[in-house]
Each structure stands twice: as structure tokens, then as C-alpha cells.
Amino acid sequence: MIGFLLGLLLPCSAAWLLTGRCVPGGARDRAALGLRASLAVGLGTGLSAATYFLWTLVVGSPGVVYRWVELLGWTTLIVVGWIFRPRLRETGEPQPSDQSPQRWLASALGVVVVVAMTTTICESIVEPYGDWNAWSVWNARAKFLFLGDDDWRRAFSPALQHPDYPLLLSATVARAWTFLKTDAAWVSWLMGNLFMWSAIALASFGVARAKGRTQGILAALVLAGNMAFVHSGGVQQYADVPLAYFMLATLVPLTLHDFETNPRKGLIFLAGLCAGLAAWTKNEGALFLVALFAARGLAGVLERRWRREARELLWLFAGVLPMLTILVVQKTLLASANKMVSEQDFATTLRRIADGSRHLEILQAFDVTAWEVAHGFLIVLPVVALLLGRSRLGPLRRTGYRTAWLVLAFMLAGYYCIYLVTPYDLTWHLQTSLNRLLVQLWPSGVFIFFLAIASPEEVLTRSDKSHEVTVHPSRSGALSASTSTRMPASV
């Protein structure tokens, strides 16, 4: 058990030190510290899964030597990272004077979190192995990696379900089993929950960092209070929530980079690293990579910031590269063909695209499934947007925000196109996967929503200013940029 805990904590600690070089903030800046912690969980888990896979590929089935080498490697990284860690200022931003709404909101969040945890634990007692794809795909492959010895490559046998799927989740579970020395079912449950709660924390601290504490708590409430998301991550043990986490972990640093006064390029590198991990989590992650670069490029074009954008895209690509290399190695050396691609032919694909009934069926399914996933929030969030109004973003901040919503729009468009040309029965394909695809986008959608709307602090500041300034802000945002106040970075 000690080995298992060390195997889990050491990579996360190393990732924590790495994020310290990228995420700005003082030693008492709780939003920055929370953001770093929630990023460190996913980064540490994902990167250690990559080392596990590389060891398996190059050396062979991981055993005692692997465990020692890994623990020593992570310890060395931590020591080096600790010695060269950036000195954090002891200062923190002053706390807002009136914290009463935050207090009761935090209490409500506490109740929702405790109930969500209890619900997932109760449901997992009934289904300890998770849902269909958990035992037929992800955890089955983890068993091949952990128990397969030198025959681990059989995990990619065409006789198995989806042998072309990326390996992050299976490698994460197999690695944990290696340290635990047994294939206990609770490990995959724990990993699913780690990713889910980290995603909630990441969205919350990300929003808090950009827009203040109250807005961060509201974001956490929306995510923890959504049972479709909580069930998917906490009970089903699918890869959709880890993918949702890495998508969010890409968008949060990228957006915050544009929100910071003195942005660090490390934030973009971090975003790239997480985007690469997303691509190694599920095939949809590859679509996410394309959407990310297209969105960032387009946002740069819209802002007419060519040189700066080109430099940032290079940083992003540098972050993506390590995991992209691992993905390419897996796809070329091990995985068999993807049915979605291999079963296409030009004439049939054209016929599918021209078939109007398919378009209608997909749109209807999106409509119905959006309700299933978002539940009451689909009504509540637009009303909240009406009440609080749109946030006034400066021109630099707009780039990050634009990138984030363009990514989301491209992802939705991509999913639509995939359904349009799917070789599977369309109704069956929509029924069995669309809800999971929307769950993947849900945390990023919530993050973007709370960036887009004014925070309660912003509404109050705006109201105060309206008494002093009689001129309405222009549509171009020029005045808004000058009057908008940066929210306290600390919470």
C-alpha cells in the first residue's frame, strides 16, 4: 500500500513543482494553489502512465526494477524541482469585505459535494467494476498490461473491443495495480473519481483565478450538482471524464495566460502538455488537438496578432509533442485500424452526407441528449446569464476566451460530422455515445460560461461605476476595457 501511495503521490508532487514554474501567484493565493494542485493530479497521473507505457514497450513487463527506478526518478525530479523552485511571495490579495454570500454558497457546495460522493460510493457498491466500456475496454486492457507479462501486446488484439483506443486510462490503472501488486477493482474507481473531482476543482479554481471566488464556487456547484457528469466520472469509470479533465486542463491555462498581466509562456506549454494527454486518452482527443490549433490560430487572426500568435502556437506545439509522439508510436506499432476510418468509402460517405434525414436525426439527438446531460442547468444558466449580464473583457483577455469557445464550437461541429459519416447504425451510435461526448465538453463549457458572464463582484463594481460614469460602454469594448476591473486573484 505504501508503494501504491508513493506511486500516486510522487508524480503528482513533481507535477505540482512543474506547475509552480508556470502558474503565477503568491504563497497565500489560494486560487493559484488550488489551480496548481488540480492540474498536478492530472499531469502527474498522465505523465506517469506515459512512463509506464514506455517502460513496457522498451524494457518489457514492469516489475520490481520498474517500481524502484520510477520512484527514484520521480524523487530526483522532486528534489531538483524543489531546489530550483521559484520563490513565492508571502503576500496575498486582500479578502473581499463582505463574504456572507460566499459563506452560504460554500456551505451549499459542501452539501452537494458530500451528497455526490456518498451517491457515487453507494452506486459503486452495486457496480464495483463500473459500466459497460469500463470492463469491456479500459479495465480489460489494463489487465492485459498488468497480468500479460511478456504477452502484453495481446491488449491490442483485434479480437478485443476497440484495440485502437489510446492507452492513458488503461496504463494509469495498470500502473497503480503494479505498485499495489494486485488488480483490485477499487483502483479504477479511485482513478475515475480523482479525475472527476480534479476537473471540478480545476474549473472552480480556474474561474476563481480569473473572475473571483464567488464565481469559482458557482462553477463548482454547477459541476458537482450535475449527476450525469458525477455518475460518468464517479461510477461508470469511462475515459470520458479523464478526457473532459484534460480538455479543461488545456483551456484553463491557455485562457489564464491571456488573462494575466505578465503571462508566462509556461502556461501555454502546460496547455499543450494537457492537450497531448487528451489525445492519448481517447480518439476524440485527436479531434480536440485539431480544434485547439485551429481555434487558437483563428483567434489570433481575428485579433490580428500574427507574430505573437505564431510564437505561442510554437510553445503550444512544444507541449503537445511528447504525448503526440507516444500516441503515434502506439498507433503505428500496436493499434489496429479504426473502424470509423477503415469502413468508409467515398461514394457511401457522400450519400450519408447528402441524406437529410441523418442531419435531422442528429440534431434531434443533440437536443434530447443536451437535456439529459445538463438537466435543469440548461434553463438555469441562461437565466443566470440574463441576471448577471456579459462580462466585459479587454482585448487581450478576449483572445483566450475566444479560443476556448471556438474550441468548443469546433468540437461540437466535429462530433456532428462524425455522426454524419458513421458506418455504424446511426440511431444506435447516437443512443450509445452522444451523452458521453457531451459529458466530455461539459466542464469546459461551464468554465467558458462563467468566464463569459459577469461575476457578482463585477456586477457590483459596474453598478458603483454607473453612478460615477454616465457614458455607456461602447460596443467595441474600448471603454469597457478601460473601466473593467481585474478581480482579486486571491480567494
Added chain:
Amino acid sequence: MLSGLPAFTGWLNANETARMLPPQRRIRAATLLIAICALGSTRALPRAVQLSQADPTPDATAALVARFEAIKPHVRKQISLGYLSDARHLDPRRSSLLKRLYLAQFALAPRIVERTTHREFVIFDSDRPEVTPDIATLEGWKLVVDLHNGVKLFRTARQE
């Protein structure tokens, strides 16, 4: 296209109307709405508690996994096993037939379990422990182990 215009204008008007309310009241309404909607998720808890306390059904995943795991000691790890079920009447897509096949695969990994009888070892899976497949009698399969829970392991004439 134009039909959306009144709705959009309505949204803008509503937005302006909302601005007329005092900011404190708007903030309170917005935060309350989110909190109530999030607290609505707590409705799932009683059902989850009830489910966790109920007796597991024989078709529950954990029960099926345990059922197949008992085969492990009888076959080596680097082998492909055939799988035969008498549950042919069920819908072959998301049916319990497929569920059982994939659960057998999960329980017995790293052994590969395939829906075929052309393997040295074949698992026969039935809800009725007394049933033996006709093919076993016809092709002279040897019974390796009967787990008395509907799962039997046969050795066919094929060699791997």
C-alpha cells in the same frame, strides 16, 4: 432565419429588463437559482442508498465476473478461449449475451475470449447448470470442469 430575430430581440429586451433590478437582488437570484438546481442533485442519494442495500441480482456485473473467474486455474494465461452461450434468443446488440461475453473477457484477461467454437478450450455459458451444448456431444468435446453455476469449460479436438 428571420424567425429567430424576435426571439433575439426579446432576449436583448429581457436582458435590459434584468438590468433594471438592483444588482444585489440580481446577484441573490442568480446564486440562489444555481444553488437550488445543484442541490436538486441530492434527490439521487436515497435511491443510491436503497440500491446499495438491496441483495445483488444474479445478473449483476460483480456476480458474473466472479462466475467466470473460477475458470482461471484451469487454463494458462497465454491462450485464446472460445465462448458459446445458449442465450441466442436475446437481442445480440446490447444484450446480456454480449455483456456476458465481455465480462468473461474481463474476468479472464489476459486470456482472450472470442465468440467462436474453433479453439482448443471453449467456455459454455448458460443460465441452466444442467444443460450441455449439442455440439459438445456431436464433436466429442471433453469436459474439463463444470462450475455448477451454468459455466462449463470444454476441451475440443483442436490443438493450439
